[in-house]
Amino acid sequence: MSDEIELSLPIANVGRMMKKILPPSAKISREAKERMQQCASEFICFVTGEAAHRCQKENRKTVNGDDICWALSSLGFDNYSEAMLRYLENFREFERERANQNNYKANNNCIEEKDEETKCMTIQH
Amino acid sequence: MRQPGAYSKLLSGGVSGKTGPHSLPLARIKKIMKKSSEDVKMISGEAPIVFSKACELFVEELTKRAWLITLQGKRRTMQKDDVASAVITTDIFDFLVNLVVEDRNNSTAAVAANKLG
Numbered sequence: 001m002s003d004e005i006e007l008s009l010p011i012a013n014v015g016r017m018m019k020k021i022l023p024p025s026a027k028i029s030r031e032a033k034e035r036m037q038q039c040a041s042e043f044i045c046f047v048t049g050e051a052a053h054r055c056q057k058e059n060r061k062t063v064n065g066d067d068i069c070w071a072l073s074s075l076g077f078d079n080y081s082e083a084m085l086r087y088l089e090n091f092r093e094f095e096r097e098r099a100n101q102n103n104y105k106a107n108n109n110c111i112e113e114k115d116e117e118t119k120c121m122t123i124q125h
Numbered sequence: 126m127r128q129p130g131a132y133s134k135l136l137s138g139g140v141s142g143k144t145g146p147h148s149l150p151l152a153r154i155k156k157i158m159k160k161s162s163e164d165v166k167m168i169s170g171e172a173p174i175v176f177s178k179a180c181e182l183f184v185e186e187l188t189k190r191a192w193l194i195t196l197q198g199k200r201r202t203m204q205k206d207d208v209a210s211a212v213i214t215t216d217i218f219d220f221l222v223n224l225v226v227e228d229r230n231n232s233t234a235a236v237a238a239n240k241l242g
Contacts, residue, residue: 039212
């Protein structure tokens, strides 16, 4: 039983997602949230299985974001697949920018340290 | 595990703003993915992030459909059978039919047993 609970998504998060798109006056029974929890977990398993199967056929060990997008499309979730490809693109762009910023900071720090060294040497003279 | 960042706000609507960068815990998603299939060996960092968003879309769609059924029954509280009916009446949710029907059969059986007893 505890295994099952651990393998589903948190009911609070699922409940919040459901409430967000319903009118404010709408109520959701606890059982309905639990059922949605189970369905969402099953959704992850279903799509992952398809993605992993493809990876195995192509002799790849790692399931990546593109595999998930492909699996979504393969299983009939075309609209999700398109949205996820855009989302993935944004994520990768963000990661690239963050990596560039880190490189920039690292280089700037080096330049600042060199300036400090030069100042110290000048003072000594 | 890598933490999500502001890229999620790049999507219109700022959907995840209130609940933090992501609506679902990435570690939990990863656990579920690992247990789903023997074919799963390694999972990239971005895969759970994609799922976090995909699950949001999934829950939203199933919730909307279930709510239509709730309204058809002139009710304001969504029940688990509304979710079940939404699954049964949507083709792409066929993979969930056994999950919801099994439960339905159990609850129907329980009601029948009560009546007899």
